[in-house]
Amino acid sequence: MAGAEQPHLRAANRAPVNPTRVLVAIALAAVMLPISVTGPGVALADMSGALNASAASTQWVLNAYNVAFTAFMLAAGSAADLFGRRRLFLTGTTIFALASLVAGTAPTIWLVDVARFVQGMGAAAVLTSGSALLAHTFSGPARARAFGIFGASIGFGLAMGPFVSGLLVGAASWRAVFLVNVLLGAVVLVLAWPLSESKNPGARRIDIAGVLTFTAALMLLALGFVEGPSHGWAGAPTLGSFVGAAVFLAAFVIVELRSSEPMFDLSLLRRPTFVAIIWQPVSIVFAFAALLVYLPPYFQGVGGASSTMSGAMLLPLTLPVFILPLFSGALVKRLSVRMLLAIGPAVLAAALLLMMTLTDPVSSRVALFAALLVAGIGIGLAFGVMDNAAVSSVPPERSGMASGMFNTLRVAGETIGVACVAGLLLTSTRQGLGGVANSGAIADDVVQGRLDSVRDAGGAELAHRAVLGFEHGWTAVYVLLACVALAGSIAIFTMVRDRDLDQSGG
DSSP states (O other): OBOOSOGGGBOSSSOOOOHHHHHHHHHHHHHHHHHHHHHHHHHHHHHHHHTTOOHHHHHHHHHHHHHHHHHTHHHHHHHHHHHOHHHHHHHHHHHHHHHHHHHHHOSSHHHHHHHHHHHHHHHHHHHHHHHHHHHHHBOHHHHHHHHHHHHHHHHHHHHHHHHHHHHHHHHTOTHHHHHHHHHHHHHHHHHHTTOOOBOOTTOOOOOHHHHHHHHHHHHHHHHHHHHHHHHOTTSHHHHHHHHHHHHHHHHHHHHHHHOSSOSSOGGGGGOHHHHHHHHHHHHHHHHHHHHHHHHHHHHHHTSOOOHHHHHHTTHHHHHHHHHGGGGHHHHHHHHOHHHHHHHHHHHHHHHHHHHHTOSOTTTOHHHHHHHHHHHHHHHHHHHHHHHHHHHHTSOGGGHHHHHHHHHHHHHHHHHHHHHHHHHHHHHHHHHHTTTOTTHHHHHHHHHTTOHHHHHHHHHHHHHHHHHHHHHHHHHHHHHHHHHHHHHHHHHHHHHOOGGGGOGGGO
């Protein structure tokens, strides 16, 4: 069932396209984007060695993408409503593919970081315009099925990202992790070119002041987590970054309250269901992204696994995220959207606490895989329904805005989760080394999976001390991530009402 879009939202200069083609193009793009979040995590050790990069500069390979992805999500949602969803989808895909080409051929880590920032801008345009196109192409049960496939596509990209990237690194080099997106982007462009256009005729401009203040706040927040381990959490650079982030965030709120065309419509926050739903992905991806990025170097360094094997070891975590959204329609009929959204993070929290009890998760692989499988089930339960829930809880003409707000917080959760976990792991590893000279560089090596370098330089005893600190850091990480997930589950259960998710037949 297609054609749910209201007549005034469809441009007349292009004939309607088969909705299946819309779904295929957007689903493939939804595979491409999460691969760029999780894939580089497997390649970090090879990349940092090949480009002689520090942990901080290598971490910006992850943070630059996530910060731009998050910061431009709201602006992209407004641009989709203003200029057209199809136009922005094509433009974003082109930017994403070209930036991937630059990242895959860059001779220095700094050029990779810059390319990743631009790549994140393109990803923001693709994701917000893509989900808005789905919302205006499908209605009722067809929309639920379409967003189930959309969620499964994102899950597939997350699931196969570490595994495929491990294969690419093993067969070619770390550069192939980025270059594969050039090919995927070209295919998406071919599929998406004939799509019908749609826009919000009431939209008038993009909130530039909002974009600038929000981007500055997010970059300073990420910078504080990145620089905290080296400068100290009470050091002037770290505290200055956090204070600056708070100042720009306050400025962003003021700008949005005074703007006649805000990119973050604070009036939507009067809807308790919408508030809970846009915060819900934070409770999921805060943990998911951090595990996908930092478990592979852990497996490679402490466990001695290859890049290919480290990616394969994450399959118990990632495969349910791909499979379960395919059954979201049937699950909703049995449990309701609210219950699925609440159960998912609660199951994830239980799995994280189980992982904390594993004394040696690398050698106790059966127990590790069981815990990862439970975590994947919790994430997968929510992934198939949360995108549709976000756009279905607002009027259809606000779908671009709602998608931008929802996906902003989803990627913000990834960004802050990755940066926060890196800071915890680096700090804990350095503390485990005590007063050892050059402890910062040693901690960098351990967190990035280069334990052999530590062993070669300082012997087995030094490596053992570093690993103990590293594993202590993982214990703190599991507790933090479990608390975030549990808080999200409670918020969903107490604030969401299924009757509020019936906008436009959603």
